[in-house]
Amino acid sequence: MKLFESARIRLTAWYLLIIALINIGFSTILYREVTWELERGFLRAEQHLRMQPVLYQQVKELLRGELNEAKDIVLLRLLILNGFILGIAGVAGYFLAGKTLHPIESMIDEQKRFVADASHELRTPLTSIKSEIEVTLRDKNLNLKDAKTQLKSNLQEVDKMKSFTDYLLSLSRYEAYGSDIQMEDVDLAEAARQAVERNTALAKKEKIKLNLETEDVNIKGNPQSLVELISILINNAIKYSPKGKNVNVSVSKVKKNAVVEVIDQGVGIEEKDIPHIFDRFYRADSSRCKNDVDGFGLGLSIAKSIVEVHKGEIKVKSILGKGSTFIISLPR
Template sequence: MTVSIVVAAALVGPAVFNDHMRRAGHGDQPDVLEHAQEAFYSAGLQSIGIGLLVAAVGALLVSVVTTRRLGRWLDALGRGALRVSAGRYDQPVQLDGSSPELERVADAFNGMSAQIQTTEARRRTLLTDVAHELRTPIAAIDVTLEALEDGVLIPGPDTYATLRAQSARLARLASDIRDVSTAEEGRPRLSLEDISTANVLEAFARQWTQRFAEAGVGLVIPAGPGVTIHADRARIGQVLDNLLANALRHTFSGGHVEVRCSVSDGLVLVEVVDDGEGIDPRALPHVMERFYRADPARSRADGSGTGVGLAIARAIARAHGGDLQAHSDGPGRGATFTLSLPSSPNLHRS
């Protein structure tokens, strides 16, 4: 850059200077012209030299200041990375006065740290919950085997049934943990196709009517024309299975469960409404969390559920671009679970 400035000044300056001297009437005065040229060269070179020196000093100062500030910002990012690697996620990286580009880097880093913190919290909660859930069936199997060894129990159908039931409970827990982890990570495999809600509900009527009748609970599932949706038949079946099993588990003999299907604001709504136990307002925001139970003692005692069915159902609904919501007016006043799914682009009654 410096060489370019000097060369440009040497080539352009004298010609311009001589032209101005001739216009001023000094073109026929060689002595005056020579002295003026010498003065011009000297002044020009000194000016250029001083200017370049000032520019170099200024550039050096700016470079030092910028390098120091950049070093502080990079050091802050480095310390933040060390904190995250050490498992400390509660101190976000602050880059005060940095450039917009570095601010975006800091925001992305803090977002990543928050996501890691959430994932780590879920992992710890899951391990705690799984350990708690495994304790009951393992204890039951252990007690049964100990009684057999001591001769307190005689091997027979009841003993084998107990062992099979607890073994099945462990298998169901393992399957549910796999399903909820897959679904909540947003990577369930969906085999999408156009399906009719009428056909799906008809199949569920055949599958569940007898079970509800044996429990003394009435079941009403709409028949007739339904709505075509673009969804995974098996996954939607899994959601409805969970909702009906949940409704049956929390509805007393003599109660009723009704399934409703409608379309609203471009969404297909499938509601499972019961007049059973209802949900306490304090528990309502948590009913679809993993392993949450409003009455943990009862369900753990009878092994009626692993506590992840609703979490799986909601995750599957969201994987379809929909949602699953719960509503209850309180204990003893029943509950409504609403599955919402985006309508098919070619929505029609079928």
């Protein structure tokens, strides 16, 4: 906060300095021009008056006085005008500096929140691993079986952290280096097929029937990212559906776009959550309560960055308790 206030003031000072320099330059030129004109007028009047020497002697001093007074008035007016302009420039500059710095400020705030959230997310499994290890080490009669059980439990936590850091890496890759991602011709139907395949084991475990319907559509994109994108949506559709339901994935052409739809008959998303589900770390309450649904709230933010890298759009329609439909449209 302090940093931004002082940056704002410094920026305003720079604006003012530049404007003051320009003003001084212009004012000097203006003052020179005007006084030069006045001097010329004075000389012309003097020449006329010389023809009447008596009168000339009388008014000469008066005329000089008038001339000097006129010069002083010009100078004074210029000074007032300059002060006025600098005053307005100061206020406007302060306002503009605030406007210029605001996006940077919010970006840094978001970054701080991100680091805090990420550290928190890593701390939980680490704390649990640490206390398990401590308990095990204190156990004097530790046998191999107990030790293995403990290691297995540790491994689960480590796996969680691993998948968390994978998510983070993926997210930062798209957010920071999205524009560097290699684009090529991609068969979107094939990408959807691979995404379905990645989730078949999970679907089987959750007793969800995965259906895929495709048209042949080719787009310019990054094949791995597109598989990841569709896979994230299918993964969610499975995670947030009760056993026995269907998840339908379709790829089609609509006008100049390729459209991928992932439709589930799951828990749905509350209206108030919809604007936030693409935010990093956001998880709707219903999914937080369901202990068995684990996740970090990063899937959809990665999905959104991938869609943005492809200059597409992602939308969601959902009815609580009935199901959700995620629609991605990508330019062909």
